Amino acid sequence: DTAVSQTPKYLVTQMGNDKSIKCEQNLGHDTMYWYKQDSKKFLKIMFSYNNKELIINETVPNRFSPKSPDKAHLNLHINSLELGDSAVYFCASSQRGNEKLFFGSGTQLSVL
Amino acid sequence: ILNVEQSPQSLHVQEGDSTNFTCSFPSSNFYALHWYRWETAKSPEALFVMTLNGDEKKKGRISATLNTKEGYSYLYIKGSQPEDSATYLCARLSGSARQLTFGSGTQLTVLP
Numbered sequence: 706d707t708a709v710s711q712t713p714k715y716l717v718t719q720m721g722n723d724k725s726i727k728c729e730q731n732l733g734h735d736t737m738y739w740y741k742q743d744s745k746k747f748l749k750i751m752f753s754y755n756n757k758e759l760i761i762n763e764t765v766p767n768r769f770s771p772k773s774p775d776k777a778h779l780n781l782h783i784n785s786l787e788l789g790d791s792a793v794y795f796c797a798s799s800q801r802g803n804e805k806l807f808f809g810s811g812t813q814l815s816v817l
Numbered sequence: 818i819l820n821v822e823q824s825p826q827s828l829h830v831q832e833g834d835s836t837n838f839t840c841s842f843p844s845s846n847f848y849a850l851h852w853y854r855w856e857t858a859k860s861p862e863a864l865f866v867m868t869l870n871g872d873e874k875k876k877g878r879i880s881a882t883l884n885t886k887e888g889y890s891y892l893y894i895k896g897s898q899p900e901d902s903a904t905y906l907c908a909r910l911s912g913s914a915r916q917l918t919f920g921s922g923t924q925l926t927v928l929p
Contacts, residue, residue: 808860
């Protein structure tokens with residue numbers, strides 16, 4: 706069983722579209738995250754949710770919105786996609802107090 | 818040091834060589850230091866989580882040390898094997914925001 710799974714693995718879309726990336730973890734962790742791998746391969750935190758509450762919200766455009774229906778899921782919704790949004794997005798989870806991250810396999814988003 | 822910095826950026830070694838690389842980080846407001854191993858086309862996997870000054874962790878041929886007072890950690894690989902080829906990321910967890918800040922990684926290639 707995959708611990709942290711995200712779908713889709715690849716997402717190709719046109720500029721201006723709205724898209725979502727889904728993430729689910731079966732580890733019983735209480736915190737989930739979205740990271741963006743930038744052009745220099747840095748992993749940059751975008752959001753994290755702890756017990757359904759947003760606890761970190763970096764300076765990302767408000768076109769990006771995390772949605773967490775329960776503590777096992779943290780989906781990423783992106784409105785009005787732009788060319789610069791093309792990147793690999795990673796979901797991760799951890800248990801507060803340990804913070805060791807378990808990553809999903811990544812979603813490669815290409816905006817044309 | 819304001820950010821998490823890793824050196825070298827990339828490294829090529831021969832099979833059987835031992836090697837090490839460095840992670841430097843701000844020593845203030847420190848909570849933990851993580852090391853992750855990131856193979857191509859896969860997602861990062863946690864190697865070590867260290868919290869105390871002087872901590873040493875070992876996993877097989879890989880070990881790590883931590884100096885929180887001066888803000889650095891070393892990762893050592895003894896007798897490198899081709900399967901050790903990967904990008905090794907370190908990340909600092911701050912005490913207040915509990916936010917992991919990643920370095921850009923050291924890309925290790927072990928030549929057979």
